Amino acid sequence: MLQPEPKREVLARRDAIVAGLREILPESGVIAETLRMKPYETDGLPAYRQMPLAVVLPETTEQVAAVLQFLHREGVRVIPRGAGTSLSGGALPLADAVVVGMMRMNRILEIDYADRCATVQAGVTNIGITNAVQGDGFFYAPDPSSQLACMIGGNVGMNSGGAHCLRYGVTANNLLGLRVVTIEGEIIDIGGHHLDAAGYDWLGLLTGSEGQLVVVTEVIVRILRGPEGARAMLAAFNSNEIAGQCVDSIISSGIIPVALEFMDRPAIHACEAFAHAGYPLDAEALLIIEVEGSVAEQDYLLGRIKQICGKFDPISLKVAESAEQSAAIWKGRKGAFGAVGRISPDYLCMDGTIPTGQLPLVLRRIGEMSDACGLKVANIFHAGDGNLHPLIMFDANDPASFATAEKFGADILRLCVEVGGCLTGEHGVGVEKRDLMPVQFSPDDLAQQRRIKDAFDPGWLLNPSKVFPLAAPHTQALAA
């Protein structure tokens, strides 16, 4: 992994910088011993690792502001970190950077049912928001599979999505406001308890900015009333391609299920071993389809979906009979990436988006590439919005295998762009895809995007080595 040259003068002043941080934060909030920093050297993409200069764990927005002000003055790079579940290496440190971990900022600040919103600190987990309001019949809609662990600040950073985003939209569609700290240490509030913040769409700009523009400390999210009811169904098919055609057919019929998820054979087997959900083990491909509403609505929608599936010669069509069965079905799907750890020591999780009409073609091509390079791939993804997650299985103890996996992954993403899709659906660019950015964007596009970062962070201190290709000519600040 190519990293920008660490700033020597920062490395040389390490002790003084750590001492300065200790003046701002309580003792347990600054971690500088080599061994204790170890768990922070990587995130959900452990193939890349880098020890940071230090780690800080602030507890308030004011502490974050003081830390940033200090680090800005000292010219030290900053890596914001939530739960460290990024699959694109978004939270990967730099040798001369301080990791700002948000996990201690885990309080729910306000729940406002009248305005249907909740104000929470950035380190609250995604599921934590739903847990706080579900007793009163509400929920927070975007549901990344990592929702048990990932934090709302990280979700904002990556504009995360999830299975139910087909109906409810991704993070960006469910945010009302942010409290952020700029690299200079200024605290800014954007938006409020209402839709459509005043002025330019700053929320839109900051959502998905991968920790490169500001550090988010508080988030106001929209909470929704839970549906009357929901039911999941499993549709099993003889091949990936047929299942892909079925997805396309469902979507083009005008029905929008709340979720429409796809798993291929290796994924089905791994997930069944974890969740015991009753997935059909004889199938080549499986669709998980969920509908919501009153029982009559559910019945009507499931009936129509069954009809469509019936045209694709399904092996089986099974509707969940109880809430427990639905829960098990989702437990398997949400644990899918980890469950692949049962069948392979390591995986690379790719994340590209394609027009749904291209699903059958893309799945076939991925299969061919897999055969050609000799690495197995498990396909698990949000089929409804064409967001692919091929999991390439490799062995990290074998460097050649890792290199092949990386190349295979890059080829898949190029294919996504080629068929009219894009490089990332919801996991962000991070370090993983930064060198592929020119496949999607022209040099002018990239320069324009860099200007935005310049405007917020002229010294390129915030998470600088992500998103933009390092090899390409860089802003002076980063090269300096």
Next chain:
Amino acid sequence: MQTNFTAEQLRDPGIATANQILRTCVHCGMCTATCPTFVLLGDELDSPRGRIYLIKDMLESGRPATEEVARHVDRCLSCLSCMTTCPSGVHYMHLVDQARVVIEHTYRRPWHDRAARSLLAGLLPYPGRLRLAMLGASAVRPLRGAVPGNSVLAKRLRAMLALAPKRLPGPSALSGARVHKAEGTKRGRVALLAGCAQSVLDPDINDATIRLLTRLGVEVVVAQGAGCCGALTHHMGKHDPAMASARANIAAWVREADGAGLDAVVINASGCGTTVKDYGFMFRGEREQAQAERVAGLALDISEYLTKIGYAPTRDAPGLTVAYHAACSLQHGQKITGEPKALLRKAGFRVVEPAEGHLCCGSAGTYNIMQPDIAPRLRERKLENLRRTRPDLVAAGNIGCMTQLAGGGLPIVHTVQLLDWMAGGPVPAGINETRFDAGRQMNFSVSA
């Protein structure tokens, strides 16, 4: 996840096992959020993924354990919530057990740490000694507020004294190694792990188990020579004493199984159950491996055994709401979640469950004594969640949890005591039956 062991290192079976476990971990981080210490402390070093990483580093480097590794591994409750969460099936329990043994061998703890650990390891597994100590502790318990200072030492002493019951129950009439005959037609024969600490702290749990099982037609043997399961010393990384305890149990139960026969080894302290079910792994490569596997295969929690043979109440439903506290060793260690609740419902109780049911109460063997800064916070959090369910009483399947949660204003009893009560046994201590009103509402008062 990538590992860096040399071929030489991998020849050590302990390292080979650790390597296998580490390779299943994909570093996804799902486990962090359900870990009690991460939830409280908000530092990845105190999360499962962080600990796995520290352990990996310690084992790969082959260096002696450092103070930091010891500190963060010591803070782990071994509650195994991370194993329930982990989609990859990472066997964290075997990994952390291995790490604890390495730490015990290569790290010299401060003297007061060593003293406290030796004291506990020399006391808890021995009912006779523990009884004496507890009698002493109960006597000086009122003085616990007078222990001065804020050192770990002072905090631990206060924690120990606070755990001692106000009045120590006398040894039970049913205690001791012997055979308890089945009533009526005999339907089965089981060995009961009579435990060590539990038999002193609350002998009625074993008594209730014996009463209930014999009434159901099951012969119960408390085997001569069986004692502590070994969990206690095992969790401290004290390998040899743990193996010695386990070996004694295996010998005793195999003798019974070969003799008059055993349908099961019934365990009513789930912490012990987790360990006995793991005997096969503990004795891998040892002479007794086959026997250990056989015993592990016979081990059943009391709730599993009752579900298997069938349980039915004989009394009318008491109209009480029971908050079921899922002991970690039951829900995470043994993956037993449905049975106890189903049995309680069958017995006629209304069963409610607290929020954050997956979080440990902080008891965790000797954790409540060794970690006086963290354990009370977990206890308070658990009690608060339990109180919010507005229960009449709390049921749990593990003595550790019962001791930890006692004195929090809620009567707490063992699940089997309630089942025994509804099937003809006495009202469990802690529930004072005062009167039944017309609506069958029982009034009770708390004797905590």
